[in-house]
Amino acid sequence: MRYLMTTRATDTAPAPDEKLYAEMGAFIEEMTAKGILLATGGLEPGGIRMTSSGDEITVTDGPFTEAKEAIVGFALVEVRSKEEVIELARRFRKIVGDGVSEIRQVFGP
Amino acid sequence: MTDPHRTIDAVWKLESAKIIAGLTRLVRDVGLAEELAQDALVAAMEQWPAQGVPDNPGAWLMTIAKRRAVDHIRRAQRQERANEHLAHELRRLPEDADEQQTERDDTLRLMFLSCHPVLPAPARAALTLKLLGGLSAAEIARAYLVAEPAIVRRIAEAKQTLAEHHVRFELPDETHMAERLSSVLEVIYLIFNEGYAAASGDDLMRPGLCLEALRLGTTLADLTPDQAEVHGLVALMEIQTSRAVARTGPSGEPVPLHEQNRGRWDQLRIRRGFAAMLRARQAGGAPGPYVLQAAIAVCHAQARTAADTDWPRIASLYQALVRLTPTPVVRLNQAVAVGMAQGPQAGLDLVDALTTDPALQHYHLLPSVHGDLLLRLGRRHEARLEFQRAASLTGNTAERAFLLRRAEQITADEPAGATxxxxxxxxxxxxxxxxxxxxxxxxxxxxxxxxxxxxxxxxxxxxxxxxxxxxxxxxxxxxxxxxxxxxxxxxxxxxxxxxxxxAGLQRRPEPRATTKPDGAAPLDPLWGRSDLPLRERTLWSLLHESAAPVSTVLSLNVEDLDLDDRRARAGRTWVTWRSRTARLLPDLIAGRTSGPLFLSDRRPAPARTPAPADLCPHTGRRRLSYERAEYLFKQATRHLDPAGNGYTLRRLKPRDTPGRYP
Missing domain, CATH: 1.10.150 (DNA polymerase; domain 1)
Structure with a gap:
C-alpha cells in the first residue's frame, strides 16, 4: 500500500540544525535502502494558486495569508500496513520536533 | 487508536533482520538467535501497551535480546567454560565506528545463511521471509496457501539442517560468491513470483509477497552494489510490479501485455526499474539471466504503444537468455518474440519444436501461443482448436473464460462430423x-x-x-x-x-521379475570419504554390513552393543557387523555408556522433548530420526545417482547376501 505523508508548517517548529540534518539524512538513506521511501521533497512556501469558477480560471501568485497551513514537505512511501506507516511517521516526527504531519493512502495509478 | 500488538508487529517487521543478524553473530546459531529475539518480542508485548512504544524500538528490542544472550552464555559457561569470543563480543560497546558496517555485513550474512544451498528451495523462501522479513509462520502459510504447521515444520527443519551442516555465519569467499549469490536471487525471485501469481480475489498476504521480495532485493542491492545481477533482479521486479494493476481486467481475467492500458502502468516503479538497470550496467560484466530479463522488461516499458515495441531487440535478448537458461518456458517466450520480429511462421517453427517437451504438456500458454501464431497465418480452424485446448488446461476460471472467448471469436468453417x-x-x-x-x-x-x-x-x-x-x-x-x-x-x-x-505406438516388453531397485548401487566411493561426519559413516557402514532394517539400526542403544563379538541385541534378534564398522564404533561411542547410539546434532527445543528412551543421558540430544538419516544419505549420494536424486538408505542393504539378518 502506498501512502503520502505531508508536513505542515507550524510557528513552534524549531529551526533545523546540524543534528537534525544528520539524523534526517540517515533516516532517509535507511528508508531508501529498504525500498520503502519512493519519493520525498520540500516545497516552496508560496507557489501559485489556480481557481476555477464557471468558465473563469484565476491564477494567483503566493505567498498567501494562511501560510501557516501550507504544506512544506512530502514523502511517498510503500508499506506493508497502516501500522507501519504510522511507525515511520513517528520516527520522522521524533527527528523534526514539534509540528503536524498528515498521512493519506494513495490509490491508483 | 491503533492496536499496540499491531504496532509491535510493524516495528518487528522493520527491525527483525537487523536484530536476528546481530544476535546470530553473537551466539553463532541462527535458531538460538531467533529464540532470543522472540523473547525480546514477548517482553515488548508485555511492556509497550502500558508504557508506550520506546523512542528507538529497534534498539530496545536488541538490548533485551542481548541481555537474554548474556544469560544464556553464562549458563553455558557454567557448564563448560566455553566461548571466550562471545563474552568479548558482548562486552563490546555498540558505538564502535565500524558498527554500522558490521550491522550491514550481518544482514548480508543472514541472507546468505537463510538462502544456503543445503536447504531445499521452499525452506529457503520460508526461512528468509521469517528471519529477514519478520513474517510469522501464520502469515507465510496464508501467503503460500498451505497449513501453518507445515510452515512451522519447514522452518524448524531448515534451522536444524543448517546446524547439522555446521553452516557458518559468514560471507562466502570469492570463489563461491557467484553461486551463493544466485541462490539468494533465486529465493527472492521465487517469493516475488508467488506473489505475482496471486489472483485479485486472493488474500492480500499473497500479493504482499511482491513487496517483501522487492524490499529484500532493494536491501541486497544496497549491500552488494557491485553485483550487476542483483540490480538486474531489482529492475525486473520493479518493472513487473509497475504493470500489476494493468495486467488484470475488471472481472479478473488476464490482460496480455500488448493489450494493457499503458496509462495504468506505474511510472514511478518503471523509473525505479530504469535506475536499477543503469546501476546494473555500471556494475559491468557479461549480462546474466536477471539483467537480460530486466532488459526485455525495459524494452516493453519503453514502448509508448504495443506497436512501438522493439521486437527485434527483444528477440535477440531472448536468444542470449536461451543460451544461459534454456528452459522450455524461456524458449516459448523466445518463440513469441521471434514470431513478432520475423513473422508468425518463424515463431511457429520454434513452437513446434516444443510440443514434444513433457515439461510443457500441461502448460496452457503453449497451445495459447500456438493458437496466436496459427491465427496470424490464417489457419483459423486450427487456431480455434488450440485456444479451446488452452482453456481446458488452465486452472484459472477467468483465464479459461478469456481463452474460450478468443476461440469463439474465430469464425471458421465448421468441418462436418463428430468431434x-x-x-x-x-x-x-x-x-x-x-x-x-x-x-x-x-x-x-x-x-x-x-x-x-x-x-x-x-x-x-x-x-x-x-x-x-x-x-x-x-x-x-x-x-x-x-x-x-x-x-x-x-x-x-x-x-x-x-x-x-x-499405429505409431508399440507395446513394450514387461520384465518378469518385480521391478526392485537395480542391484547394489555404486556406493564404494562413500567408504573412502573421511570428510563425511563420523556418525554418518558409521551408520551407513553398519547398515551395509549388517543388512538389518534401517529402523532397527537406528533403535540401537549404546548399552546393547557387544563390541568384542561385533554384535548388538535388537529386540529378540541380533545385529552383526564386520571390520569397518568395528573400527568406527569406538570413536562414535566416545565414552558414552547408555542411550541412543546415533544422535541428532542438536538438543531438542524444550517444547519438543522426546521420550526418555530417545534422549541421550550424556549429551541431552535425541535419537537420530529416520527422516533425517534418509535425508543426509540422499544428500551425500546425490552425485553418485545418475538421476541426481540421491539414494534411500535401503540401498545400503546388500542384495546378494540374504539371510545374514534373520
Whole structure:
C-alpha cells in the first residue's frame, strides 16, 4: 500500500540544525535502502494558486495569508500496513520536533 | 487508536533482520538467535501497551535480546567454560565506528545463511521471509496457501539442517560468491513470483509477497552494489510490479501485455526499474539471466504503444537468455518474440519444436501461443482448436473464460462430423464397462483430449498426433503404465472404427521379475570419504554390513552393543557387523555408556522433548530420526545417482547376501 505523508508548517517548529540534518539524512538513506521511501521533497512556501469558477480560471501568485497551513514537505512511501506507516511517521516526527504531519493512502495509478 | 500488538508487529517487521543478524553473530546459531529475539518480542508485548512504544524500538528490542544472550552464555559457561569470543563480543560497546558496517555485513550474512544451498528451495523462501522479513509462520502459510504447521515444520527443519551442516555465519569467499549469490536471487525471485501469481480475489498476504521480495532485493542491492545481477533482479521486479494493476481486467481475467492500458502502468516503479538497470550496467560484466530479463522488461516499458515495441531487440535478448537458461518456458517466450520480429511462421517453427517437451504438456500458454501464431497465418480452424485446448488446461476460471472467448471469436468453417471429445464421451458411456476399467479408460482419453483438443474433428486426428501426445505424456512412465494407456487407445480406435490411430505406438516388453531397485548401487566411493561426519559413516557402514532394517539400526542403544563379538541385541534378534564398522564404533561411542547410539546434532527445543528412551543421558540430544538419516544419505549420494536424486538408505542393504539378518 502506498501512502503520502505531508508536513505542515507550524510557528513552534524549531529551526533545523546540524543534528537534525544528520539524523534526517540517515533516516532517509535507511528508508531508501529498504525500498520503502519512493519519493520525498520540500516545497516552496508560496507557489501559485489556480481557481476555477464557471468558465473563469484565476491564477494567483503566493505567498498567501494562511501560510501557516501550507504544506512544506512530502514523502511517498510503500508499506506493508497502516501500522507501519504510522511507525515511520513517528520516527520522522521524533527527528523534526514539534509540528503536524498528515498521512493519506494513495490509490491508483 | 491503533492496536499496540499491531504496532509491535510493524516495528518487528522493520527491525527483525537487523536484530536476528546481530544476535546470530553473537551466539553463532541462527535458531538460538531467533529464540532470543522472540523473547525480546514477548517482553515488548508485555511492556509497550502500558508504557508506550520506546523512542528507538529497534534498539530496545536488541538490548533485551542481548541481555537474554548474556544469560544464556553464562549458563553455558557454567557448564563448560566455553566461548571466550562471545563474552568479548558482548562486552563490546555498540558505538564502535565500524558498527554500522558490521550491522550491514550481518544482514548480508543472514541472507546468505537463510538462502544456503543445503536447504531445499521452499525452506529457503520460508526461512528468509521469517528471519529477514519478520513474517510469522501464520502469515507465510496464508501467503503460500498451505497449513501453518507445515510452515512451522519447514522452518524448524531448515534451522536444524543448517546446524547439522555446521553452516557458518559468514560471507562466502570469492570463489563461491557467484553461486551463493544466485541462490539468494533465486529465493527472492521465487517469493516475488508467488506473489505475482496471486489472483485479485486472493488474500492480500499473497500479493504482499511482491513487496517483501522487492524490499529484500532493494536491501541486497544496497549491500552488494557491485553485483550487476542483483540490480538486474531489482529492475525486473520493479518493472513487473509497475504493470500489476494493468495486467488484470475488471472481472479478473488476464490482460496480455500488448493489450494493457499503458496509462495504468506505474511510472514511478518503471523509473525505479530504469535506475536499477543503469546501476546494473555500471556494475559491468557479461549480462546474466536477471539483467537480460530486466532488459526485455525495459524494452516493453519503453514502448509508448504495443506497436512501438522493439521486437527485434527483444528477440535477440531472448536468444542470449536461451543460451544461459534454456528452459522450455524461456524458449516459448523466445518463440513469441521471434514470431513478432520475423513473422508468425518463424515463431511457429520454434513452437513446434516444443510440443514434444513433457515439461510443457500441461502448460496452457503453449497451445495459447500456438493458437496466436496459427491465427496470424490464417489457419483459423486450427487456431480455434488450440485456444479451446488452452482453456481446458488452465486452472484459472477467468483465464479459461478469456481463452474460450478468443476461440469463439474465430469464425471458421465448421468441418462436418463428430468431434474427438464427443466420440470419447460416447465411448465411455458404453454400458458394458466395469467401473475400474471405465476409470482407467477415462484417464487415458482425457489426456488425449487435452493433447489434441476436444473440438478436433475425429477424422482429422492422425496417428502421428496420437503418437506425439502419448510419448510426451507417458514416454517415461513404467512399462506397465505405458502398455495400459496403449491398450486403451487401441480399444478406443477400434471402437471408433479408426484402427490406424494407434499405429505409431508399440507395446513394450514387461520384465518378469518385480521391478526392485537395480542391484547394489555404486556406493564404494562413500567408504573412502573421511570428510563425511563420523556418525554418518558409521551408520551407513553398519547398515551395509549388517543388512538389518534401517529402523532397527537406528533403535540401537549404546548399552546393547557387544563390541568384542561385533554384535548388538535388537529386540529378540541380533545385529552383526564386520571390520569397518568395528573400527568406527569406538570413536562414535566416545565414552558414552547408555542411550541412543546415533544422535541428532542438536538438543531438542524444550517444547519438543522426546521420550526418555530417545534422549541421550550424556549429551541431552535425541535419537537420530529416520527422516533425517534418509535425508543426509540422499544428500551425500546425490552425485553418485545418475538421476541426481540421491539414494534411500535401503540401498545400503546388500542384495546378494540374504539371510545374514534373520
Amino acid at each position: 474427438l471429445g464427443q466420440t470419447v464421451r460416447d465411448f465411455l458411456s458404453r454400458p458394458d464397462l466395469d467401473p475400474q476399467t471405465l476409470r482407467s479408460y477415462a484417464q487415458t482419453l482425457r489426456r488425449l483430449c487435452l493433447g489434441l483438443g476436444e473440438q478436433t474433428p475425429l477424422t482429422s486426428v492422425t496417428a502421428d498426433q496420437v503418437t506425439r501426445v502419448a510419448t510426451t505424456a507417458w514416454g517415461r512412465t513404467a512399462v506397465k503404465t505405458w502398455n495400459r494407456h496403449l491398450s486403451t487407445i487401441r480399444s478406443f480406435a477400434t471402437w471408433a472404427g479408426l484402427d490406424g490411430l494407434a
